[in-house]
Amino acid sequence: MARYGMVIDTRKCVGCMDCVVACETENDVPIGFSRDWITTEVRGEFPNLSMEIRSERCNHCENPPCVTCCPTGASHVSDLGIVKVTANRCIGCKACISACPYGARYVHPKGYVDKCTFCDHRIKDGKDPACVSVCPTHCMHFGDLDDPKSTVASLLRTRKWHTLLPEVGTRPRVFYLT
């Protein structure tokens, strides 16, 4: 089974939010909600500043606390290894929202919990997720982490990277090149 992951080059990202808009359009995300978003970290004292811009979303963790706490199994790891929510099994108890260290989930206005799906409907057709496909700086890459020939795997071999809150032990599958 493929182990899908995303690699985002923070040296190329300019924070244009194309990924955010593409996601909202592709997935019909309700207005006022975000499945992905831009985080900007500015460090240092003027004029000695450094900046990291990141396109963030669900990390599709290998050890997802949102899945283990779910009382109904609505929150699950799909057969593509992607963390998903089955809307008609979700009771809206919000335990998964509390359990996620990344704030990646929200209650959809229709009542169920919603989140990034890595656009698995596109992956099945061999396409990239919407956010990756529109990125004008080509800073986002998507593919099989277990396939040594994939772009994501080779970038992780050759570049320095970090994940978000690795100390929590969730083992994120979204990686940020620095």
Place this chain on the structure above:
Amino acid sequence: MLEITSTRSNPGIDPALHVWGWEIPLYLFVGGLVAGMMVLAGVAMLRTARGEDTKSFFSIQTPLLGFMLLNLGMLALLLDLAHPLYVWAIYITFQPLSPMSWGSWVLLIVYGLLLVSALIRLPESWPWLGVRVPLLQKASDFFVKSPVRMRWLGMANIAFGIAVGIYTGILLNTMVARPLWNSAVLPLLFLFSGLSAAAAAVHLATVVFPGRPAPRSLIGGALAAMTQPLGAEPPAKRTIDTVIRADIAFLVIELVLIALLLLSLATSTLSHIEAARLLFSGSYGLVFWVGVVAIGILTPIVLQALELSHRIPHTVVPAVLVLAGGFALRWVLVNAGQASEIVSAAARL
């Protein structure tokens, strides 16, 4: 210096997590209270089965009151759900890693136990019904006349009372993203807070429905049956004193557990230290130190100790304070817990 900005503003998530309002603290409080009532009733049943204290046989058993309270808690849980029409989805599966799944199934058993426990007392505490449904009397005798069955029922009450008392704490402390809840002290704290609230509630019930032969009327009997501290024999003063003494012990243990909780957070990682800090300032600090510790624990300990040594008359004041403190504890821990978050080590470099 580090400045972080985010374009995300999801309702309930940003700027700080707040997905659980008053419903979850109310449920946690009521669940703990019912759990404590079951343990107290279970102990009384074991004593009865051993032939001790048969005079105030049922004096501190409140299964029907527990049943009603649990319904209230369940209603609060249902109101909290964002997708309530799908609540059945809980009962078509069992998720062994989810404390909420465990709790849901345990609560079904608890409902059954509360009803059976209520049944054995029903014909006597609600004579109107007992006379009209002779089957109730038979079902009641099935347990009451057999010390073995009584002992099993008592042990089941204690075991499932403890299970309900601690599972809510486990539910919260499996949430790795909320450092305030990441302490194994939490389930014990909830258990003992529930026990102290239960002792207070039983004490309160004996005052609100003073022990007399149960009223023979429909309504009066029904009200009496709900609390069930009454019978032909009112609970002995000795029994009430035992409940008060137990309450003091539970409150003292609760105080120790609160100290241990703060200590375990303060001696842990930066995230946990920041989480503990939430309890030392602002409205959470006020509710925690004044509402929970001063009003809900210390004051009732002192008042009840003075009552036991006959320096002040018995009143319901300490019982009411304990109940208020029990709710305040759940409120502050649920809300401050949601506000606590993992502090990125990298962000602090």
